[in-house]
Amino acid sequence: MARPLTDAGDLDVLLDRVGEARVPWLAEASHGTHEFYAWRAALTERLVAERGFSFVAVEGDWPDCDRVDACVRRLSGAPGDPRAALGTFERWPTWMWANDEVAEFCRWLRAHNAVLPQGERIGFHGLDVYSLWESLRAILVHLREHDPDAVPTALAAYRCFEPYDQDPGAYARATRFVPENCENEVVDLLVRLRERAAADGPERFRAWQHAEVVAEAERYYRAMIGGRLEAWNIRDRHMAATLDRLLAHYGKGSKAVVWAHNTHVGDARATDMAEAGEVNLGQLARERHGSADTVLVGFGSHHGRVVAARAWGAPTEVLPVPPARPGSLEDVLCDAAPEHAAFVFPDGERSPEVLTDELGHRAIGVVYHPERERWGNYVPTVLGERYDAFLWFAETRGVRPLPMSVGDVLEPVERA
Incomplete structure (x- = not known):
């Protein structure tokens, strides 16, 4: 055996x-x-x-x-x-x-x-699902070069998150006490990029995937405040869906x-x-x-x-x-x-x-x-x-980390 x-x-x-x-x-x-x-x-x-x-x-x-x-x-x-x-x-x-x-x-x-x-x-x-702000910035860069008409939609999403100073924890806590959140702006952005992804091409696919990350990250960080179960499932379903998109993008x-x-x-x-x-x-x-x-x-x-x-x-x-x-x-x-x-x-x-x-x-x-x-x-x-x-x-024995400085984010859901 x-x-x-x-x-x-x-x-x-x-x-x-x-x-x-x-x-x-x-x-x-x-x-x-x-x-x-x-x-x-x-x-x-x-x-x-x-x-x-x-x-x-x-x-x-x-x-x-x-x-x-x-x-x-x-x-x-x-x-x-x-x-x-x-x-x-x-x-x-x-x-x-x-x-x-x-x-x-x-x-x-x-x-x-x-x-x-x-x-x-x-x-x-x-x-993975964590890169909300990084993906928003990448979408803006892409749209300014390839699709300027869509920039206002992306800016609306970015400005909705802007008051939280790139802190997903602050955003998640705010949505717990205030009914307004950025979901509508994110959905509008995602729909727009999904439509354009039909034209194919690696640049459009990357932008579409960034939009998918933003949409699921917004859901994930809100869910973390309510409990670990929903957040865990959002994250793994997002990773599974991303894999399926990649397989389809690479082709039959x-x-x-x-x-x-x-x-x-x-x-x-x-x-x-x-x-x-x-x-x-x-x-x-x-x-x-x-x-x-x-x-x-x-x-x-x-x-x-x-x-x-x-x-x-x-x-x-x-x-x-x-x-x-x-x-x-x-x-x-x-x-x-x-x-x-x-x-x-x-x-x-x-x-x-x-x-x-x-x-x-x-x-x-x-x-x-x-x-x-x-x-x-x-x-x-x-x-x-x-x-x-x-x-x-x-x-x-342990891995050998590369020397570098690190940033920090809200602590995610881990089982271990």
Whole structure:
């Protein structure tokens, strides 16, 4: 059942499991673990080089990742080194994507694209919902150059948000006590850009996606004040819809590799998330694309170190990851599996108990308190139903963040 992992050649078993699937989802149990990022990149490189995947989509902001996309696809005016594009990320936690591991993968992707025609180069895109102000500014820049008649519509949306000084928390709190919000202005903007996106073309598509981000971010930040459930579902449905738009934009036969946290990738119906009314990307992918076109790959580890912070917006630290809680999935695998291993789950009723029993499965977010994790950080999980495959690393170390300054936003909804 477990296949030891020593180098990228050992990933054959996962390439075979992906087969002809249109979207493999490659996860991570934390946003700051070297092994998760490095092995996910190694698998993605093989999928791109050997199976003809069209783009990589990540749990990152659309405008930040758009700059990386321009770099890796070698567009005019883009930086010549992905580290420079990643170094412009502003929203905390910047280390989530601005790290050496992602930079090395993007350098590989840029080199891979160098020998491909422009229309066949592999893209790099962000699926997330947070970039309200950045996307508004990008829309204004686009419209002033390409569609001046639409500028008043965009300015109406921008001016509606302007009193909140780029603070989504201030906007969300204001809408709780005052019935007026910016929804109408945002909808008008979105309708206008949707109509023009029918003309196709990469510039119009980018502007349309920025408008979709603005619309969903406005809903997301309002929902956060009322409770985490609605906000979580808005965010994951937005990411799923963005992926579908990208697949349609790339055209018939396009295929995507997606990178996101286990809590987004692993099917929510195999966890306690479903009982709470939460959906996630893995569930939506199986429902929208079917099991033949969807492969969910989870990640996990037993102990080591991780890059995280002790509070939202706090300085980055390399924190210890203590040995997993007794009786957890990670505890079981530490006793039974090789130090580094790949699991591909069999179908049928004779699956091992570790795949069919409900076990706690560790999830580490960008905010992490090692001393408290035995009372939290574990998601009740039926492993064989949550994922189609699993990558295991007994001991791990932290990612290597790029040096940079950081900005801050309202604390989002996280399960870990």
